[in-house]
Amino acid sequence: MLSALIIDDETPSREELKALLASASDIEVVGECANAIEGLAAIHRLRPDVVFLDIQMPRISGLEMVGMIDPSALPRIVFVTAFDEHALKAFEEHATDYLLKPIEQERLNKTLDWLRSDAQPKAMTLPASVSRLTQIPCTTRNKIFLIPLDDVEFVHTDQSGIHVSSHDRSGVTELTLKLLQERTALVRCHRQYLVNLEKIREIELLDNGSAEAVTHTGKRIPVSRRHLRDIKSQLLLS
Template identity: 35%
Template sequence: MTSTDEHSPSIRVLVVDDEALARRNLTLLLRNDPDIASVTECGSGQEAIEEIRRSRPDLVFLDVQMPECDGFDVLELLGADMPETVVFVTAYDTYALRAFEAGALDYLLKPFDDARFSRTLARAKEKLARYAPTQHRSISKIAVKSRNQTLFLNVSDIDWIEAASYYACIHIGEATHILRRTLQELEQDLDSRSFARIHRSIIVNLDRVRGLELQDSGEYEVVLNSSTRLRLSRRYRKCIQERLAELASGR
């Protein structure tokens, strides 16, 4: 999010929906907010992918059901270019769990009232302010609650992390710790030089990667030093190969 003075609008929003009326309703609500710098509309998933890669919006309101390329396809195809903050918008509540697993901040169920929209936008603003580039610092420890105690985990000890409903499962050796945060939120706190997504629901510590193995199916698996095997999504393959090559060369 672009840093501005407190009176200047700073949030760039993209609204993605194949229905023009739905896009218009969201756009009108957004333009009433003084913190919104711009609102762009896209009428298809493919158009949204191109626009997100071109303009890097701060906040995306993304319809789930669209022909040819739905909301989940958009995020899968974006891979590492997935926006910082995404809100799914749909008339069906059956996709809620999958939306949060995909890293969505919120899930707006149509029809929604102005109060519900305002709460969602407020949450988005809070997240964007929290992870503004000028404020971001990668963390060295993560606090997790375990029974009647709080454990402080060294981030450098983490092998891999996976999304599980509204939680993130942090794997360290044979231990698994549960944290009530989405994978996308957690990713913002991790050092991008050491951690990377290999799947929409998996982040790995690159220092723990032994190598990549091609399977008979034509897909790759990420093999960790612990011999754990994790699926490498095709959308992240090129990025991971480049990152591992950089680490191997010491760059």
């Protein structure tokens, strides 16, 4: 049995695909999401075998969303799109497979046969424009929002999740510290913290060899002895 997640901002499109997949007794739709932020959370929570992902979605596109998935949780991706054949050529090298809207049962069956064969997905080489993140998707109790990377002061992790802090808001993200370190300009300053060097006002050196970075808004961020030298080097300090 293969588990599938559908991510598409259009309800009729999700319903159409669910109806088509219902004819396959070995495919279980474990969830559906209306936007990329919901989709990121669902992927990490449900760990589906395959995600049917719309390319054109508001705020965060399907391609951008793929760039936000931790590689260890990356399922096989089938892009679903209304682009015509010619326009789709730009996306082929970044997809494991794709379906054109409106989806035809015969074409879907070919995709399902490929999934059943347990073939390894092609390596996904993301376009340069989405390999680096410019915003971090976050949630609070009743909101879904994006924090521009330029506004982020620091990110830290604890038992309740990955927390993103800016000068005027904070939220929890599904992105990991490792992914954020690889795809943003945030710098590791502690095992549990990444910091935006441009937001640091001063660094206070402590007696034990560690330090605290103080942001322009007065927030204090631990800097471990292990990472202090790297931080000082990037700030061109001896």
